Every structure is written in C-alpha cells, then in structure tokens.
Amino acid sequence: AQSVTQLGSHVSVSEGALVLLRCNYSSSVPPYLFWYVQYPNQGLQLLLKYTSAATLVKGINGFEAEFKKSETSFHLTKPSAHMSDAAEYFCAVTLSGSARQLTFGSGTQLTVLP
C-alpha cells in the first residue's frame, strides 16, 4: 500500500519569499507522485508529476519538486511566492500510474502575506 504525508496543514509566507511545502511518501515500489492545487470551491489542477524520469520536476506557475528516494520525499518549492499562489495544495501518490489507487495527502493550506 502507498501513502503520503504532508507536514504542516498550514504554511504562511510573505510575498516574494520561498515557498516550501513538504511531502513524504511511503511505497513498496517506485511511485508516481503528483502535486495538485485547489482554489476555493474548485476542483484540483495538476501542478507537476514525477513518473520515474528526471528527479527534478518543473511544473506550472513556477513550481518545482525534487524526488529524493533516500529521503522518501517530494517537496514542492517555488522561489518567490505570489499572492495568487494562496490555495490548498495536495500531494498524491499512485503505483503504476493507476488512477484508482491515487492516494491524496491531507493537504496544506498556503497563505501568502502582503
């Protein structure tokens, strides 16, 4: 079975500061990892995904994440936060790309302070 743990249900950063959202995974086989963003009363939008190619994955809106097998981590970063980045972020994992087995983390609410 696979799982993801998102450390920190709430993260606040100042506009222009570094964004770091943490995600650790547990999987018995090489996982597929995803980061999604959810704005209020909307569905989820894919930010980026790791599918065993390059360990540093670049996504939309300036976000990137690095797959670190030794640390079982897939943290999401952005060098400079923008007010529009305020949203809920979900890390998710699946095995073999199976959508049915997609398991979401508990989410991290990002607040960007002016």
Next chain:
Amino acid sequence: GAVVSQHPSRVICKSGTSVKIECRSLDFQATTMFWYRQFPKQSLMLMATSNEGSKATYEQGVEKDKFLINHASLTLSTLTVTSAHPEDSSFYICSARDPRGDNSPLHFGNGTRLTVT
C-alpha cells in the same frame, strides 16, 4: 480550458430528495471516471470508480444504494445522491483520465457543493 465539466457547481436541496450531479469529459472519451468526496478542510476520498457500460466499483464503506452512479456514455458519468440527508452535505468532485498519451494525469471537474437542509 476545462477538459472535465461538472454540473451543477452548487445545489441546495431538502432532506429526502435526490440530487443528480453530472460529469462530462469535453474533448476525450473516458471509459473510466472517478467520484470523490471532500469534507471541509480535508483531503479527497475516493467514493467510486465509474465504468462505461458496466457497474461502478465502490470503495469500502460507500453505500451503493445511496450514491447511484451511471456511466451511460464515453463522455458522461452521473452521481445521484438519493434520499439526501444533511450528513450528505459535502463537496463532490469527479475526475477522468485522457487515455491519449502515456501517464496522462487525471483531469478534475470544478466540484459540486451539495447542501442538504
């Protein structure tokens, strides 16, 4: 633009009535769609997998007779909450995978906020 359309975005209904939520894939055919439920400040929980032309697969603990799923065509799945009660109030989200391309991600609808009074 959106590739998965979900309707309605908000619905308020009285206890005991039924509500139908539609999920459409707009520019691809989806043999499989997924229905999730999200409680406030919580993550998404998979409710069921909707299979075109066959019965849906429900996750453990999800009542089949309560949440009726119909996947009548390759672009439409519907979730009907039957005899709704206030505890069914939640945010329901559907998703579908575009079968074209390897490792294509799930596309999500914008969700339906259901409030049962």
